[in-house]
Each structure stands twice: as C-alpha cells, then as structure tokens.
Amino acid sequence: MSLQNFMNEAISPWMKEEGPDSDIVLSSRIRLARNFAQVTFPIIAKEEELKPILDFFNQEYAHQSFKDYRNLELVEMSRLKPIEKRVLVEKHLISPHLAEHSDHSAALISENEQISVMINEEDHLRIQLYYPGFQLEQALQRASELDDWLEEKINYAFDEKRGYLTACPTNVGTGMRASVMMHLPALAMTQQVNRMIPAINQLGLVVRGIYGEGSEALGNIFQISNQITLGKSEEDIVEDLQSVVRQLVDQERKARETLMQRSGIQLEDRVFRSYGVLKNSRIIESKEAAKCLSDVRLGIDLGFIKNVSQNILNELMILTQPGFLQQYAQETLTPDQRDIRRASLIRERLQLEKK
Amino acid sequence: MECQECHQRPATVHLTKVINGDKTEIHVCEQCAKEKGYGETSFSLNDLLSGLFNFDHATSISSGTAPASTQLAKQVQCPKCGLTYKEFARIGKFGCAECYKTFDEKLNPIFRRVHSGNTQHNGKIPKRAGGNLHLRKEIEQKKHELHQLIDREEFEEAAKVRDQIRKLEKQLDDEQGGDV
Numbered sequence: 001m002s003l004q005n006f007m008n009e010a011i012s013p014w015m016k017e018e019g020p021d022s023d024i025v026l027s028s029r030i031r032l033a034r035n036f037a038q039v040t041f042p043i044i045a046k047e048e049e050l051k052p053i054l055d056f057f058n059q060e061y062a063h064q065s066f067k068d069y070r071n072l073e074l075v076e077m078s079r080l081k082p083i084e085k086r087v088l089v090e091k092h093l094i095s096p097h098l099a100e101h102s103d104h105s106a107a108l109i110s111e112n113e114q115i116s117v118m119i120n121e122e123d124h125l126r127i128q129l130y131y132p133g134f135q136l137e138q139a140l141q142r143a144s145e146l147d148d149w150l151e152e153k154i155n156y157a158f159d160e161k162r163g164y165l166t167a168c169p170t171n172v173g174t175g176m177r178a179s180v181m182m183h184l185p186a187l188a189m190t191q192q193v194n195r196m197i198p199a200i201n202q203l204g205l206v207v208r209g210i211y212g213e214g215s216e217a218l219g220n221i222f223q224i225s226n227q228i229t230l231g232k233s234e235e236d237i238v239e240d241l242q243s244v245v246r247q248l249v250d251q252e253r254k255a256r257e258t259l260m261q262r263s264g265i266q267l268e269d270r271v272f273r274s275y276g277v278l279k280n281s282r283i284i285e286s287k288e289a290a291k292c293l294s295d296v297r298l299g300i301d302l303g304f305i306k307n308v309s310q311n312i313l314n315e316l317m318i319l320t321q322p323g324f325l326q327q328y329a330q331e332t333l334t335p336d337q338r339d340i341r342r343a344s345l346i347r348e349r350l351q352l353e354k355k
Numbered sequence: 356m357e358c359q360e361c362h363q364r365p366a367t368v369h370l371t372k373v374i375n376g377d378k379t380e381i382h383v384c385e386q387c388a389k390e391k392g393y394g395e396t397s398f399s400l401n402d403l404l405s406g407l408f409n410f411d412h413a414t415s416i417s418s419g420t421a422p423a424s425t426q427l428a429k430q431v432q433c434p435k436c437g438l439t440y441k442e443f444a445r446i447g448k449f450g451c452a453e454c455y456k457t458f459d460e461k462l463n464p465i466f467r468r469v470h471s472g473n474t475q476h477n478g479k480i481p482k483r484a485g486g487n488l489h490l491r492k493e494i495e496q497k498k499h500e501l502h503q504l505i506d507r508e509e510f511e512e513a514a515k516v517r518d519q520i521r522k523l524e525k526q527l528d529d530e531q532g533g534d535v
C-alpha cells in the first residue's frame with residue numbers, strides 16, 4: 001500500500017459498494033474529535049509538543065490493523081507536494097485545515113479509504129469513518145469501536161461534566177459530527193430545498209453544499225449534519241439526523257415521481273441534453289459540468305440512461321476538481337486549461353462506459 | 356404578498372428570525388433569499404462568541420465602570436497553556452484541556468447558546484479516561500430501577516437488584532481503594 005494508490009483513483013474503494021438508498025444518499029460519515037489529555041491543543045501548541053504525537057502514531061499505529069482494516073498507512077503531510085494534499089482534500093480524506101497546517105500533521109488511512117484519522121488537525125485527533133449510502137448507525141458503531149481501539153493507548157481529554165474536550169466549543173461533549181451527503185436534484189429543481197432548509201435548521205441540523213461557494217450546492221449535492229454536540233448522546237444525535245434524512249429521501253422520491261408524471265418528456269429532454277453536453281463539449285467549467293452530471297445521474301436513477309454507472313456523479317465531481325485535474329496532467333494548469341482538460345476527462349470517462 | 360427586498364416578485368420564502376429574543380418576520384422571494392443568505396446556514400462561531408462578549412462589554416459601558424467580576428474574568432489565565440480569557444474570547448478556541456476548568460464559570464452561557472441550552476455531557480464515556488464513571492452511572496441507574504420495583508411492589512425482583520447494587524458498590528470501593 002502506498003500513497004500512489006490514494007492518489008490514482010478518484011473514488012475511494014468503499015464508494016464502489018452500493019449502500020441502502022444510494023439513489024439519493026451518496027454516503028454517511030461519522031467524525032469524532034479527540035485530544036490527548038496532557039498536551040496543549042494543536043492551534044497553540046509548540047512544535048516540540050506536536051512532534052511526539054506524530055512519533056507516537058508512527059510507532060504505535062502505522063502499519064497496524066484494526067479489525068479487517070489491515071496495514072493502516074500513516075501519511076505525513078510534510079512529505080506531500082501541495083498538489084497531492086489537494087487531491088486528498090478533494091477525496092475528503094483530509095481537511096483543508098490539515099493540508100494547510102502540515103508540520104507534524106498526518107492522516108492514518110485504511111486501504112479502502114473508509115477510515116481516515118487526522119493527526120494534529122484543530123484537535124489532536126479527528127477520527128473519520130465513511131459508509132456508502134444511508135448507514136449512519138453502522139458508521140457510528142464502527143467509529144466508536146475505532147475510538148475504543150485508539151483509546152487503549154491514549155489518555156483522552158475527558159471531563160465528567162463537559163465530555164470530550166475539544167479546541168472549539170462547538171465540538172465539546174460527544175465531539176461528534178454525523179453527516180450524510182445527499183443528491184437532491186428534484187427538490188432543487190422544484191425550488192423546495194431552499195424552503196426546507198430553515199425548517200431543518202430549527203431542528204439543530206446544518207445543510208450546506210459540498211461543492212461550490214456560499215449557499216450554492218454544485219451538482220445538487222447537499223451535506224446534512226448535526227450542529228449540537230453537547231447534552232445529547234451519540235445515538236440520539238444520529239437518530240434525529242436519520243429521521244430528517246429519511247424524510248428528505250421520501251420528499252425527493254415524491255418530487256421525482258411528480259416531475260415524471262407532470263413533465264416526463266421535459267425531464268427526459270433535460271437529461272439527454274446534459275448527457276450530450278458531457279459527451280461532446282471540448283471546454284467545460286466546473287459549474288456547468290456539475291449541473292450536467294447531476295442531470296445525468298438523475299437520468300440513470302430514473303432509467304432514462306442505461307449502461308452508465310451510478311458512481312459517475314461522485315467520481316466525476318471529484319475527478320474534475322482542480323487538484324485532480326492537475327494530478328492527472330502532472331503539471332500546473334490555468335483555469336482555461338483546466339476547463340479543456342475537464343471536458344476531455346469527462347468524454348474519456350463516458351467513453352469507458354459505452355460497452 | 357410581495358417580496359420585502361425587491362418589491363417585484365412574490366414572496367415565497369417566509370422566515371422568522373430570532374435575534375436576542377426579538378422575533379422578526381421575513382418575507383422574500385427565492386432570489387432575494389439566496390442573495391441575502393437566508394436559509395444559508397454556515398454561521399460563524401466567532402460571531403456568536405464575540406456577540407456574547409460584546410454584550411458583556413455593552414453592559415459594562417452603560418454602568419460606567421466594568422463590573423469587578425468581568426474585569427477579573429478577563430485576566431484569568433490558564434495555568435497550563437497560558438491562554439487568557441480575553442484571548443479565548445478573541446480566537447473562540449480553547450488552548451488545552453485545563454482551559455475548561457480555568458474558564459469554567461464563564462462557559463455555561465456560551466455552551467447554552469451553541470448547544471441549544473445544553474451545558475452537560477450526556478454521551479459516550481471513554482473506557483479508560485472515564486475512570487469509574489461507568490460504574491457510578493450504572494449504580495445510579497440500578498438505584499432508579501430499584502425504586503420503581505419497590506413502587507410496583509415487585510419485591511422479589513427488587514431484592515435481586517439490591518444485591519446487584521451492593522456488588523457494584525463493592526467493586527467501586529475496591530477500585531477507589533486501589534487508586535489511592
């Protein structure tokens with residue numbers, strides 16, 4: 001197992017497995033923030049305090065196995081080129097924060113990329129665990145086991161009253177952020193998403209786009225996560241999130257049905273136009289690519305397009321990010337060059353599907 | 356109803372914003388809602404925190420001199436990492452685990468605001484760092500169970516639970532003895 005494997009493929013091996021409700025829920029994630037009790041938090045710690053943590057991970061956890069996750073790879077940030085870090089960010093294996101604070105920081109990554117433990121991020125540890133589709137409970141259980149496994153050798157900063165102590169007051173208590181990534185094209189098309197967001201916020205959950213800036217959600221991909229980490233148990237937080245996600249899944253399915261009934265031909269036209277753009281364009285900006293990819297993915301889910309894998313949206317959304325494009329090109333690209341490169345990558349990728 | 360921002364399109368987004376307990380109704384169209392960032396959810400903790408601290412500041416100005424407690428609180432410094440309360444307020448982050456104890460008195464209002472009124476942990480207890488908290492929680496729970504059984508006059512069951520509690524309490528005693 002080497003760094004090269006993490007770099008080469010846009011979609012992580014775990015993403016290729018199909019999870020429940022995968023027509024709408026792309027992935028589920030649990031993130032746990034943990035700190036060493038005796039060490040100053042990374043944001044104000046001195047170098048000589050952070051280095052021992054990294055050394056400790058090299059000694060105790062690098063190439064170790066947790067359950068079926070064999071030979072965990074410790075990827076040190078200081079050894080990576082900027083472009084390589086960017087690729088890991090685009091794959092959601094590390095955070096932008098970790099990429100920017102590279103001294104003595106690292107990520108412990110499993111071969112299938114389902115697990116990534118960030119070391120010396122804002123907290124000493126950020127344990128991340130992904131599952132395909134809608135599987136929050138499974139993700140929570142596995143993440144908690146991983147947490148126990150790590151705790152065997154680490155004295156966590158924990159307080160009876162405040163729970164797991166974190167650098168930011170927004171993470172204290174459980175230290176847990178549970179989230180799902182959802183593709184909601186029909187709700188977005190019918191302008192329902194924006195109306196739902198305030199109601200979801202009222203329940204202590206956050207909705208945001210993963211790609212794109214501000215309130216826009218490129219590719220109609222939304223992330224829903226819990227805001228509150230203190231005062232509720234992990235199971236309750238996950239249950240609350242689950243019930244909202246369940247409702248969103250139902251609403252999206254209903255909206256798709258309604259669209260099919262009321263304007264099936266218009267929808268089919270839209271899907272195939274977008275498919276045509278992706279198959280034929282020579283220059284494409286990320287925004288247009290995301291819109292078309294979302295349409296094509298919807299077209300696959302609705303049965304208009306056959307013989308193209310569901311993963312196309314996930315894969316090409318990641319693959320056509322600036323970091324990946326440049327990793328593929330093996331050189332730095334201007335935005336104009338990227339748009340050309342993006343178009344040809346998408347064409348090639350769709351060509352592969354035609355068999 | 357027309358949009359209160361552009362006064363052109365019909366208002367389709369209806370929101371109630373609550374700021375410091377004051378409710379404001381907002382009626383805007385989809386476009387304006389987007390532009391104004393209504394329904395935009397990323398809120399900055401720093402805003403939230405500085406909001407809190409500014410509040411402190413405002414009251415101290417209006418009363419002429421800063422209340423002694425505020426002045427004192429601002430000078431509080433974490434003995435382990437050296438972070439002062441003032442710096443904590445500025446960066447919105449703790450410097451180390453000890454900061455939580457150092458600034459304890461000031462934290463409840465912040466946590467309440469960030470975590471919907473909650474100030475106490477109610478989730479996972481780590482196996483090692485949790486110490487005997489597991490045991491104590493279990494005893495607490497068993498005692499609760501015992502009371503319920505007695506209320507329902509299920510004495511046979513109650514006796515069993517009572518024995519379990521004794522066993523757990525002995526275990527706790529042994530552990531604490533071992534610690535000292």
Ligand SMILES: [Zn+2]
Nearest residue numbers: 358361384387
């Ligand atoms: Zn308007």
Ligand SMILES: [Zn+2]
Nearest residue numbers: 433436451454
């Ligand atoms: Zn401190």
